[in-house]
Amino acid sequence: MTVKFDIQNLNAWFGSKHVLKNINMKIEENAVTAIIGPSGCGKTTFIRCLNRMHEITPGARVSGKVIFNGVNIYDNGVDPVMVRRKIGMVFQKPNPFPMMSVYDNVAIGLKLNGVRDKKILDAAVRRSLELANLWDEVKDDLKKSGTSLSGGQQQRLCIARALAVEPEVLLMDEPCSALDPIATAKIETLIRELAKNYTIVIVTHNMQQAARVSDYTAFLYLGELIEYGATKQIFENPKHELTEKYLTGKFG
Amino acid sequence: MDHYKFRVIKDRLVQFLVYLALFSALVPLFSILYEVIARGFSTINIEFFIRPTPTVGETGGGVANAIQGTLITIGLASLIGVPIGLMSGIFLSEYGESNLSAAVRFLHDVLNGVPSIVIGVFAYTLITRSIGFSVTAAAFALAVIMIPIVTRTTEEALKLVPMSVREAAIALGIPRWKTTIIVVLSSAKKAIVTGILLSIARIAGESAPVLVSMGFWRWWFAGLNRPVANLALNVFIFAMSPFENWVVLAWGSALVLILLVLGISIAARVLIRERY
Amino acid sequence: MMSEMRILRKTSLSSFGLKVKSLLHPKNPLKGDHVFKLISILFALSIFLILGLMVYELVKGSWLSIQTFGLKFIVGTTWDPAVSRVFGALPLILGTLVTSAIALLIGVPISLGAGLALSEYLPKKFGFAVSFLVELLAAVPSVIYGLWGIYVLIPFLRDHVYPYLQSVFGFIPPFSGSIYGGGVLTGGIVLAIMIIPTVSAVMRDLFSAVPNSQREAIIALGATKWETVKTIISYARSGVIGAIILGLGRAVGETMAITMVIGNRFHIWPSSLFDSWYTMAAIIANELLEATYDLYISALINVGLVLLFVALVINILARLIVWRALRLTRGIVRE
Numbered sequence: 001m002t003v004k005f006d007i008q009n010l011n012a013w014f015g016s017k018h019v020l021k022n023i024n025m026k027i028e029e030n031a032v033t034a035i036i037g038p039s040g041c042g043k044t045t046f047i048r049c050l051n052r053m054h055e056i057t058p059g060a061r062v063s064g065k066v067i068f069n070g071v072n073i074y075d076n077g078v079d080p081v082m083v084r085r086k087i088g089m090v091f092q093k094p095n096p097f098p099m100m101s102v103y104d105n106v107a108i109g110l111k112l113n114g115v116r117d118k119k120i121l122d123a124a125v126r127r128s129l130e131l132a133n134l135w136d137e138v139k140d141d142l143k144k145s146g147t148s149l150s151g152g153q154q155q156r157l158c159i160a161r162a163l164a165v166e167p168e169v170l171l172m173d174e175p176c177s178a179l180d181p182i183a184t185a186k187i188e189t190l191i192r193e194l195a196k197n198y199t200i201v202i203v204t205h206n207m208q209q210a211a212r213v214s215d216y217t218a219f220l221y222l223g224e225l226i227e228y229g230a231t232k233q234i235f236e237n238p239k240h241e242l243t244e245k246y247l248t249g250k251f252g
Numbered sequence: 253m254d255h256y257k258f259r260v261i262k263d264r265l266v267q268f269l270v271y272l273a274l275f276s277a278l279v280p281l282f283s284i285l286y287e288v289i290a291r292g293f294s295t296i297n298i299e300f301f302i303r304p305t306p307t308v309g310e311t312g313g314g315v316a317n318a319i320q321g322t323l324i325t326i327g328l329a330s331l332i333g334v335p336i337g338l339m340s341g342i343f344l345s346e347y348g349e350s351n352l353s354a355a356v357r358f359l360h361d362v363l364n365g366v367p368s369i370v371i372g373v374f375a376y377t378l379i380t381r382s383i384g385f386s387v388t389a390a391a392f393a394l395a396v397i398m399i400p401i402v403t404r405t406t407e408e409a410l411k412l413v414p415m416s417v418r419e420a421a422i423a424l425g426i427p428r429w430k431t432t433i434i435v436v437l438s439s440a441k442k443a444i445v446t447g448i449l450l451s452i453a454r455i456a457g458e459s460a461p462v463l464v465s466m467g468f469w470r471w472w473f474a475g476l477n478r479p480v481a482n483l484a485l486n487v488f489i490f491a492m493s494p495f496e497n498w499v500v501l502a503w504g505s506a507l508v509l510i511l512l513v514l515g516i517s518i519a520a521r522v523l524i525r526e527r528y
Numbered sequence: 529m530m531s532e533m534r535i536l537r538k539t540s541l542s543s544f545g546l547k548v549k550s551l552l553h554p555k556n557p558l559k560g561d562h563v564f565k566l567i568s569i570l571f572a573l574s575i576f577l578i579l580g581l582m583v584y585e586l587v588k589g590s591w592l593s594i595q596t597f598g599l600k601f602i603v604g605t606t607w608d609p610a611v612s613r614v615f616g617a618l619p620l621i622l623g624t625l626v627t628s629a630i631a632l633l634i635g636v637p638i639s640l641g642a643g644l645a646l647s648e649y650l651p652k653k654f655g656f657a658v659s660f661l662v663e664l665l666a667a668v669p670s671v672i673y674g675l676w677g678i679y680v681l682i683p684f685l686r687d688h689v690y691p692y693l694q695s696v697f698g699f700i701p702p703f704s705g706s707i708y709g710g711g712v713l714t715g716g717i718v719l720a721i722m723i724i725p726t727v728s729a730v731m732r733d734l735f736s737a738v739p740n741s742q743r744e745a746i747i748a749l750g751a752t753k754w755e756t757v758k759t760i761i762s763y764a765r766s767g768v769i770g771a772i773i774l775g776l777g778r779a780v781g782e783t784m785a786i787t788m789v790i791g792n793r794f795h796i797w798p799s800s801l802f803d804s805w806y807t808m809a810a811i812i813a814n815e816l817l818e819a820t821y822d823l824y825i826s827a828l829i830n831v832g833l834v835l836l837f838v839a840l841v842i843n844i845l846a847r848l849i850v851w852r853a854l855r856l857t858r859g860i861v862r863e
Contacts, residue, residue, distance in 0.1 A: 053748060058652060082256070085750030095741040099762050109749040114255035158745070165749060263752040270649050273641020274658070277728055280721045281665045284676045291679075339571030347565060352572075358847075359575045365843030366836060367781025369809045370586070373832040376816065377585040396578060403575075429564030457669025460783035460809070464816045487671040488784055491678060506672050517667045521660070 004029040004169065004199045005050060010064035012045050012054055019045045021223045023064070027216075032191060032200045034214035034231065036207060038251060042223040043203040047171045050201065051087040052080040069168075085113070087169040088162035093178050094154035096146035096161070102129075103142040105157055109165035124164055132160035133190050152183025159190065163198075170194065172202040176209065188213050207247060211235050219243045285510075292507030295500050305470045305481060308495050315505050317472045321387070321480030322512075324473055326456055328391035333398030334448055340399070341406025341444075346432055348407070357407075364400040371396050372461030380465050387473075387480045389465035394455040401454060405447025409440040442523055449520035457513045459484035483509045586836060589829035592822055601830055607794045607811075609819070615827035617808065617834055619796045623712075624807040624838070627786060628779035630716025635723045635779075636772055640761075642724065643731025648757055659732065666725035674788030677718045682709035682789060685717070690802060705800030708791075713801035715790035719782055723775040730774065730850070734767040735760055770850030777842040781835070783809035808835040 005027035012020035020042045027033050035043045048054040049062055052073060065072045073083045096105050106125045115121060125142070129135040134156040138149070146157060155175060162170060172191070176184040191200060191213050204210050210217050211231060218228040219242070227234060227243045238244045245251060299314055306313025340360070344353050375393035380386065413436050421431040437444070462485045469479035483505055490502035587594075593601060597615065604616015646659050686709030697703040738760045746759045761768060791804020792814055798805045808831050819825045 051748065053744065056744075056747060079260075081259075081750050081752055083750075084748055089748040091741065091744065091748075093741060095739075095745045097742065097745065097759065097763070099765070108746070112259075112749065112751055112755055114258075161745075161749070259752050259755070263754040266754040266757070267649065270641045270645045273638045274645035274650075276638050277642040277724045278658075278661060278665075280676075281661060281668075283680060284668060284672065287676055287680050288672065336571055336574050339568050340575065343568035343572035347568065352569075356572050356575055359579055361847050362840065362844060363575065363579060365777050365781075365839060365847075366582075367783065367809060367839050369781065369783040369812055370832050370836045370839070371582075373589070373812060373816070373829055374582045374585055377589040377829065378581070396582075399575070399578070428561045430560065432564070453667060457667075457671070459669070459671045460813055463813055467817055484669055484671050487669075487675055488788070491671070491675045491788065502675055506675050509669060510672055513667055513669055514664060517664065521663075 001026075002029040003027070004068065005201075006065075006067040007050075008065040008067065010046075010049060010066060011062070012042070012049055013061040014045075014057065015059040019223050020049065023225045025218060025225060025228055027199065027201060029199050030195060030197065031215040032195045032202060032213055033216040033218065034210035035201065035203045035218050035220060036205070036210050036246075037220035037226075038246065039205065040222075041220040043220050044173050046220065047089075047173060047201055047203055050169075051089055051171055052083050053089065055080075085165055086167050087171060088165065088167035089171045090155070090158050090162055090173070090175050092174040094151060094158050096149075096154050096157050098145060098147040100146055101143045102138050102146055102149070102157060105146040106160050106164050109161060113165065125160075128160040128164040129157075131163050131194070132156045133186065133193075134160055150183070152179050152186060155179060155183070155187060156190065159187075163194075167198070169199040169201065172200065174203050174205060177205065184209075219246065221246070288503065288506050288510055291503040292505075295504030296507065300504055304472060305486070306497060306501075307470070308498070311497055313497070313501065315483060315486070315501070315508055317470075318481040318483045318486050318505065319508070320473060321469065322456060322483040324480055325387055325390050325394065325462070325482060326452055328387065329394035329398060329455055330448070330452065331395075332391065333395035333451070334402055336395075337399045337402025337448075337451070338406055338444070340403040341410065342432060342437075344403065344407040345410035346436075360400040360403050363396070364404075367460075368393075368397055368458055369460040369464065372464040375461060375465040383477045385465070385467045385479050386477045387466060388476050390462045390479070390482070393461035393465050394458060397455055397458060397461065398451045401451040402447055405450065406440075406444050409443030409447060410436060412443065413439045446520045446524045449516050449523070453513045453516035453520070456516070457484050457509065459488050463488065483512070583836075586829060586833045590826055590833045592826035593830035596823060597827075597830075601827075602834065605796045609815075609824045613823060615823070615830075617831050619794060620806055620808045620811055620831060621834065621838075622797070623790075623805045624780055624809070624835070627712060627715040627719055627790065627805070627807060628776055630713065631719035631723055631779040632772065632776055633720075634717060635720035635727065635775060638720070639724050639727035639731055639771075639775070640768070642728040643735060644757060644761075646728065646732040647735035648753075648760065659729070662725050662728055666729065670722070670782065670784040671788075673718060673722055674785040677714070677785060677789040678710075681718065682714060685709055685714055694802075702801045705802050707802045708804075710789045710791050710804060711800075711802045712790065712798050712805050715786050715805070715807075718785050718789050719779045722782060722785060723778050726778060727771050727775040730771040731768060734764040734771065738763050766852060767850055770846050770848075770852075773842055773846035773849065777839055777846055780842060781809060781839050783813050786810055787813050808832075808838075 003026045007023055007025040007027070010020055010023040011018070023046065035046060037043050045054055050066060054060050054062055062074060066074060068087070071078065097108070100108065103125055106128050107121050110121060110124055126135060129138060134153060137153060147154065149157060176187055179187070188209065191202065194200060202214065214231045216229065217231045217234045219226045219234065221242055227238060227240045234243065235247060238247060299312055301314060301319070302316050303312060303314035304317035340356065344357055347353065371393050374396070375389045379389035379392055417439055418431055418436060421435045422428065426435070459482070462482050466479040466482070468485060468489050469481045471481070473480050487502050487505045487509060490498040490505060493499065593615065597604060601615065601617055602621065603618050604614070605618050606612070606614045606616050608614050642662065646655050646662070650658060686707055690707045694703055694707065742759065742763055743756060746756050751759070786807055787810035790807065790810060792806055792810055793804040794806045794811070812828050812832055816825070816828050819828055
């Protein structure tokens with residue numbers, strides 16, 4: 001197991017509300033790790049702590065360490081801008097930029113990082129869209145608006161946008177909850193393909209999705225990490241009583 | 253990492269420029285307040301509020317008649333402007349999803365953008381040319397300026413009253429028109445009053461339309477078909493005059509005017525904040 | 529006995545029922561509604577009357593001038609009430625447009641920066657208080673800006689700013705010429721100061737209305753604050769343009785402050801930025817009460833008509849653009 005994230009004593013607050021309590025976890029590289037748990041258990045807060053997005057909310061606070069590539073991303077000298085370049089994120093509701101075309105949506109990350117050469121941009125856009133399984137559907141008209149696509153396509157566009165800057169990790173916050181079953185299936189297939197080369201952490205409220213798509217599963221409850229292990233083991237043989245209760249639908 | 257450093261520098265630079273812009277935007281405010289208070293304060297004494305405009309060369313004198321005149325003008329303007337604005341606002345809010353209401357709303361926005369001097373000329377052609385330079389003409393001009401403001405703020409205030417309040421009243425058997433007047437209006441009354449206060453603050457400061465429809469007046473109220481003294485207009489006349497004692501009065505009048513206008517504006521905003 | 533009792537009971541119950549019925553169903557339940565609706569429609573129609581009457585009166589008042597000069601009024605460059613009695617408004621139109629353009633050149637960048645500061649940079653608690661101050665500035669009457677302009681701004685510019693400007697840029701014609709403190713540039717500066725509060729407030733509202741999901745999307749890609757802000761401005765750009773045009777509309781219609789500092793001299797083109805000039809609004813304010821004969825008055829009303837037209841076009845344009853922009857940011861219309 002190569003560790004991509006070594007999370008040590010992670011705590012998070014919204015003002016005085018203690019949302020994450022002492023999370024300790026090691027996330028494996030190039031695997032899909034699912035974070036499950038009932039509403040309000042802190043799953044979204046958790047992954048937002050992995051790319052330093054939690055702190056942009058006024059009043060939000062974090063303590064503990066998240067060690068990524070040997071560096072604690074919360075160290076004093078670390079610029080969140082660089083962290084987010086390496087750790088990408090896809091949100092619950094697709095949010096492509098409406099004032100930009102499909103092409104520009106994908107290219108924006110690269111342009112931010114100084115890439116100007118049209119040839120490089122063209123190639124990168126194509127590569128990202130192919131990776132996101134969207135290329136065939138948009139290749140004939142890359143200039144059309146980012147919001148003129150269907151919901152599922154928009155989400156894949158957001159994935160392509162995130163992949164374009166060549167991150168090492170892709171964080172996904174309930175990426176399919178706003179989509180229909182067919183679009184969901186397409187994205188789940190995509191996730192399995194991407195896992196070969198990217199570390200993926202996915203928050204989901206859908207247990208079946210976690211079972212289908214992930215290699216490892218972490219169960220959070222009221223801000224605490226209750227159980228974490230290989231997905232097969234968690235689902236077939238949960239060690240903790242709470243986990244079993246959640247999985248069998250007794251609450252959540 | 254060179255490009256990255258460049259981005260960081262750009263970021264810092266923009267941050268500096270943004271705060272510089274904000275500072276530049278606020279400097280005139282502080283300068284104006286300071287100067288008006290500093291220069292106007294020395295002219296203010298009891299006499300200032302009792303005596304009317306002095307003649308050229310006469311020392312002392314004050315803004316008493318200007319305050320009287322301004323209050324009369326604003327009062328008259330409100331008499332016309334507030335009911336029309338109120339009812340228009342009620343119309344737009346309660347009966348307002350038709351093409352007619354879209355047109356009405358649009359035209360109110362159009363009127364809002366008409367320069368006040370043009371409205372003054374309108375009052376001049378319509379009223380002044382018939383009954384002469386008069387407080388009636390000035391009040392008319394100011395009413396026309398008020399109407400779009402009161403309409404818009406009334407409409408928005410009424411729109412904030414939740415449907416559930418209206419439905420509860422109708423379920424009790426109260427007819428719709430009574431619902432609107434008694435229930436909805438009183439729920440929204442703070443916001444509506446705020447809107448009216450803000451429009452009054454606005455017209456209290458208007459001098460261009462007053463100038464061309466009524467002109468300068470040095471005495472007390474003398475009838476609806478004669479002019480009255482006006483605080484804002486006096487500031488203009490005094491400031492542009494070559495007479496030392498009048499220029500001094502300009503600052504004193506300006507101080508009174510700014511206290512009046514800002515006082516009403518702040519009161520209106522405090523009122524609306526009390527709701528939350 | 530029983531039947532009498534039954535009849536009694538029946539009667540009192542039914543009369544009771546009648547009473548309740550009449551409370552719930554007044555004679556003509558909808559009549560009050562109809563009347564009220566009619567009254568409010570009548571009041572609402574007053575706007576048509578007001579605007580219609582305004583245009584009518586202005587055209588009627590201008591009619592003599594229109595008959596005498598026709599469209600040449602708009603391109604005429606003579607204003608001679610005393611001798612030849614010829615009137616032309618071109619220099620006034622130019623003066624209005626040039627001072628407004630200067631106002632935009634200075635005012636827009638500052639408004640943009642201030643709007644960004646209020647929406648994106650200042651911490652929330654300060655943002656509230658400072659916004660309040662900016663809105664207070666918008667409430668200051670025009671004459672007070674003018675008074676301050678004459679006795680504070682002009683001496684300041686004349687003694688500390690313009691000489692410096694002239695020493696650096698004096699070789700370009702607009703910056704040469706004698707300095708007295710007032711004039712075209714001063715007029716533009718005062719106008720800028722006056723439109724900044726309103727335009728900043730509109731920009732602040734536009735930027736605040738950009739959905740958080742957009743902000744988070746660009747931040748998650750690894751954007752600096754400025755890059756995030758660029759995205760926000762880009763999202764709100766049609767509203768930004770609308771706000772600028774709104775500011776232009778205000779500048780064009782401004783009367784007292786500008787007439788107090790611009791010098792009020794009618795000539796086709798100023799010799800420099802430090803030279804006096806005239807605007808449409810200023811000439812009306814200065815001369816309408818002095819106009820002694822019909823053609824003179826009519827010419828001034830004609831200027832008012834032209835000013836109305838210019839202001840209307842600008843304002844309608846701005847409203848349409850800002851409306852569309854706000855509907856976009858609220859997600860009702862997709863681009």
